[in-house]
Amino acid sequence: MTPTPTAPSLDELRRRTSEKWRTYPDDVLPLFVAEMDFTIADVVADAITARVRASDIGYAGSPGRVGEVFSGFAQRRWGWQPDPAGVRLTTDVSVVIVEALRVLICPGDAVIINPPVYPPFFDMVPEAGGRVVEVPLISDDAGYRLDVDGIGQAFADGAKALLLCSPHNPVGKVHNAEELSWIAELAAAHGAFVISDEIHAPLVHRPSEFVPFLSVSDAAREVGVAAHSASKGFNIAGAKCALTVSASERIGSLLDRQPEEVGFRTSILGRAATEAAFEHGEPWLDAAVGLITDNLNLLETQLAQKIPTVTMRRPAASYLAWLDFRATGLGDNPGLPILDRGRVALHYGPAFGTQGTGFARLNTACSPEVLTEAVDRIARVVAGD
Structure with a gap:
């Protein structure tokens, strides 16, 4: 049942x-x-309760099995099987974004966002040392969509990263593989990066299909970082566990520059909840x-x-x-x-x-x-x- x-x-x-x-x-x-x-799901509540009853509420330390179970979840839901070794943990997706930007851009670099967009994006970029460049979504009779030409021009003008919201909050747009592939190629051509906030990906409605940015091309894997979490899909935002996902040696080596504390701050209860959600939820x-x-x-x-x-x-x-x-x-x-x-x-x-x-x-x-x-x-x- x-x-x-x-x-x-x-x-x-x-x-x-x-x-x-x-x-x-x-x-x-x-x-x-x-x-x-x-x-919340019984399996998630049980996982948290089990850690509490075992008095296992110390420091998380390692990613545990999150990379493995997330890879299985992504394969089942989206046909994408990321390497568990490319999964790092931290507290939440906002931290994934800020800490990734810190190692990908230099102080003062331009970072593209696509308003109307999740309000903290306007603050995360300067927190990481960048400056916001707005390339708004196109809105017409067909709905909302990314302005790929505008993004390309911003890259040509010197922007070093795109902070992508995928699926897009607040409009609920699910970006397609063609759009994402073009963005990856543009970023690669201009020596820029893409950080894809994919926190709402588990909540895509049929018949729409979510396309992970890192799945679309070799170029995407060479320029991209994906931010994932069970927090929105499974209603556990306060559990404090999010995933920084990379799919190339290049990006992995850049993320290795992050302070050890970025991962060490992960909640052990959030890690248990995340494992249960992705594996059994x-x-x-x-x-x-x-x-x-x-x-x-x-x-x-x-x-x-x-x-x-x-x-x-x-x-x-x-x-x-x-x-x-x-x-x-x-x-x-x-x-x-x-x-x-x-x-x-x-x-x-x-x-x-x-x-x-x-x-x-x-x-x-x-x-x-x-x-x-x-x-x-x-x-x-x-x-x-």
Whole structure:
């Protein structure tokens, strides 16, 4: 029998101590931070509990079996079998990105990002010593896509790295093999690197298929670092374990320059949770993706029926809905009046770059009842009630 994740009642959820449930008062529906309401997989909970009961909560030290089980997971899900020896651990994907950039670029080097994009990207680049160069996503009637020509021009102008979001947060775009191959060739031609944040990869919806950057070509393997984690797919962000994945001797030797502490900071509980998730958690994951796609269906219907002026291009990955409020008259940051008058907390669109003006991001990884109530509240705000 497939274990099914569930969304506990609001009373139960409000007893949680994570940011999602402690930032706002109890009358607010918190649909902002990228954390699922769903209960975690039993195999993951059991793995953490077993380490605690064994008093095995010291320093992680080594990567354990994470490289091996991640390689198996990647082969089953995406047809890609990375060498476990190319997997290093650290605390989270943000650390993967910053610490990889530190050894790949020089102070002051330009690093490309593609807004609207995960807001910390704007801060991670300067934290690592680089400076941000924006090459926004193209948005047209066909949807969102990478501006490959613009990325190529930025490389030609001297950018030394691209910080890629794949699948893309907040729009849920799953980049295809052709786009990724072109980017790899461009980076190689200009002596640049690509760091691909693939944290949402386990949550791609059928019939879309995730393409790992390091799988597309020899050029990609020579210029690329991939950032992975079980944190988003299995709802264990606080467990603090992420993977820095390389697939060439060249990149591996550069990553060897990182301080030993980068890996040493990994949580031993996170390592145990990650091993269990990648090795035994796929039935739970498939069920979670099913709940998410059902909720996206519900959201589409609810918006069409109750707030037709709010539109959404359906994401192909994850549980984040990028909502366009520009026709509602709620202003540049619609999340503000929605929080103030509707008591629904969304992630403010402008945080994702100027391309987020008039937008907000909504988390659909909740119960259908909470999602429906959120739409009802937002509808009242849009109507001016």
